[in-house]
Amino acid sequence: MSAISERRERERAHRHQLIITAARELAESEGWEAVTTRRLADRVEYSQPVLYSHFDGKDAIVSAVALAGFGELADHLRRARLAATEPGEATEPEEATKPQEATKPEEATEPEAPLRAVCRAYLGFATERPALYQAMFILPTDLTFGSAETPPPLRAGFDEFVSCFPPENDRRGLHAEVLWSALHGMAVLSESGRIPPDGQAERVDFLITRIAG
């Protein structure tokens, strides 16, 4: 009875992940308004009620996608930052695929290189995965941020911003909050066309010179 229930639990976990993946793919290809419980059930080849045996509702599914997104974002930012601090000395087990926003080698000598790399990586993440970013920051989710039970991935991303500032800076947290706010604002305002999307590089340059100084 043990082995059997173990197998079932394994299958259940697999299906749980399948739902999350299907929701994300559907959102990335057709937008979140196309992600309905019926279409999602169709895609995972189960009936609608199965979704509700895994999640409390649609918002919980979006939250699960968003949570995975925060994990990816933290990873993305961390790689960019490490690649910009000490090239070749990264503690990563293997090379893996370097983020597209990796800074050029000569920039690594500048003190604000990690900051620049993280900013570019953040905006790159937002523009390349708009649906995922939307789930993380715009759609209503069940995720709680400020409290004790905040999931680790949510903190990890923010910590990457904090790590861009020297440890002796006793207002790192504040600086990271403002930096994050500015980047998020730039991401969503340019995505919706409220500021010209072309000027993103110029804006982030200006932001870095002012924040880092």
Place this chain on the structure above:
Amino acid sequence: MSAISERRERERAHRHQLIITAARELAESEGWEAVTTRRLADRVEYSQPVLYSHFDGKDAIVSAVALAGFGELADHLRRARLAATEPGEATEPEEATKPQEATKPEEATEPEAPLRAVCRAYLGFATERPALYQAMFILPTDLTFGSAETPPPLRAGFDEFVSCFPPENDRRGLHAEVLWSALHGMAVLSESGRIPPDGQAERVDFLITRIAG
């Protein structure tokens, strides 16, 4: 036939405004998810199809509320800026109600006083009218921003940010974009609890010192 059709057009315009006002009030008291076409029709004491004789759809109603919001925001920012530049010399026809975020008199001598006043006014606007702000920046609307037919109120608000920087600054536009982005990011991230809402004042202080310098 002229007087009659004029009266009808007047009534129609009045009802048009009534719908917008009702939608806004309903959203501000119960949130946008409570604004359904049925409830809205109930509130204006007409049937549903009447709404569609005034607007192309629900999004268009939200857009109308948002557009009014942009007008109010521009006005709000302008008052704050003028009150901070030259107290008593404002070209306003009358005193009217001064915005709550008006700076203290002694701040008016500082060069970045208008900037500070506008920033505070902006964040005050966002926190005091969350539903309106949501319609303007988060909900899907029909409004177009970057093009030639962009409604004037949408430009007016942005221009207030530009006016915070000296005319000889040839990168005012860029600075305004970054400033706006940062404020918008702070507004939405603190509203959703992603950054602590309490630290807003500290953050805006830091932002101003870095942006103005």
Place this chain on the structure above:
DNA sequence: TAGGATGTCTAGCGCTGCTAGGATTGCGTC
């Protein structure tokens, strides 16, 4: 006063998120 245009409402379509209740499957026990 009849005709016609204008304006409004009733009723309903296809969709949404979500759920109750029954059918089916497969394990554990006698």
Place this chain on the structure above:
DNA sequence: GACGCAATCCTAGCAGCGCTAGACATCCTA
């Protein structure tokens, strides 16, 4: 090896959504 039970899954349906076709009433014009 057959049976009872429990877990699993699906069919069918609810209330509500945005939106609209077509009937009805109302009012101005001739």
